[in-house]
Amino acid sequence: MDSACCSKTCNPFTGAEANAVGVHVDKVSKTYSGVSVLSNISFDVQPGEIFVLMGPSGSGKSVLLRQIAGLERPTAGSITVDGQDPSLEETRDRVRLALVFQAGALFNSLSVYDNLALYPREHRLGSEAEIRERVMHALQILSVEKAASKLPSDLSGGMKKRVSIARALVIQPQLLLYDEPTSELDPVMAATIDEIIATLKDEIRVTSIVVSHDRDLALSIADRVGFLMDGRLIHIGPPSGLKAPEDPRIADFLNPKIDIRNPRFKSLEA
Numbered sequence: 001m002d003s004a005c006c007s008k009t010c011n012p013f014t015g016a017e018a019n020a021v022g023v024h025v026d027k028v029s030k031t032y033s034g035v036s037v038l039s040n041i042s043f044d045v046q047p048g049e050i051f052v053l054m055g056p057s058g059s060g061k062s063v064l065l066r067q068i069a070g071l072e073r074p075t076a077g078s079i080t081v082d083g084q085d086p087s088l089e090e091t092r093d094r095v096r097l098a099l100v101f102q103a104g105a106l107f108n109s110l111s112v113y114d115n116l117a118l119y120p121r122e123h124r125l126g127s128e129a130e131i132r133e134r135v136m137h138a139l140q141i142l143s144v145e146k147a148a149s150k151l152p153s154d155l156s157g158g159m160k161k162r163v164s165i166a167r168a169l170v171i172q173p174q175l176l177l178y179d180e181p182t183s184e185l186d187p188v189m190a191a192t193i194d195e196i197i198a199t200l201k202d203e204i205r206v207t208s209i210v211v212s213h214d215r216d217l218a219l220s221i222a223d224r225v226g227f228l229m230d231g232r233l234i235h236i237g238p239p240s241g242l243k244a245p246e247d248p249r250i251a252d253f254l255n256p257k258i259d260i261r262n263p264r265f266k267s268l269e270a
């Protein structure tokens with residue numbers, strides 16, 4: 001840790017206080033048409049921390065991420081990013097947060113370069129030359145600058161994920177939210193994405209919330225892990241807790257017991 005770091009600004013994660021922001025989630029609940037999806041969730045994420053949010057499909061991970069991104073508002077409770085409500089327009093002008101979507105959400109009709117330039121052009125974040133510099137820098141950080149003129153449909157799954165992350169970097173974010181960044185990737189490519197997330201937090205001094213059901217990702221990059229089950233945060237702690245989880249619900253999720261008498265596995269018996 002930097003020896004110049006004083007007790008007021010120091011944090012145990014990266015010394016990332018210059019850019020990264022903290023997140024405060026306080027008693028958040030969300031219902032859609034009266035159906036409860038998130039229930040009384042509270043946790044904090046420190047500036048510069050990598051917080052991994054795990055849980056089975058349908059447990060509410062993406063919904064929680066959308067509330068933190070300010071795309072939706074909780075039915076009850078509150079969320080702040082750097083002390084501000086992320087759903088307010090003025091917060092978006094002040095706090096730079098970016099969401100890396102599960103499926104990449106790139107426009108197939110636009111080149112990679114134009115996909116990345118879209119937001120800065122629309123929001124007039126500089127001259128075309130300045131935007132070019134931002135876009136190429138973001139592509140370079142992810143080592144995909146050669147893809148600039150390609151269409152997303154010409155890229156492999158791993159390249160697409162890198163480009164999606166690069167697109168998030170164009171706004172020089174203080175908070176990066178990732179939704180399943182390693183889904184649909186082979187283990188080698190998934191490990192590369194893990195490394196990228198870990199490197200980014202140091203290189204661009206960013207706070208990261210990573211939604212995933214990938215235990216290897218959590219073990220390799222998380223400072224802390226939260227576990228969602230049926231819309232409730234049932235556990236929060238260091239990733240080492242995933243090695244031998246005490247909570248049987250978490251143990252069952254991480255090490256599912258496969259019953260080979262189940263008709264789905266008939267072919268394995270043969």
Ligand code: ADP
Pocket residue numbers: 032037055056057058059060061062063064
């Ligand atoms: P996951 O943990 O797999 O990301 P989600 O957060 O996507 O789960 O979804 C949690 C639950 O909320 C699911 O039952 C889903 O059907 C429901 N849900 C998500 N978005 C909406 C919506 N806009 N309207 C109604 N129900 C929703």
Ligand code: MG
Pocket residue numbers: 061062063179
């Ligand atoms: Mg999801």
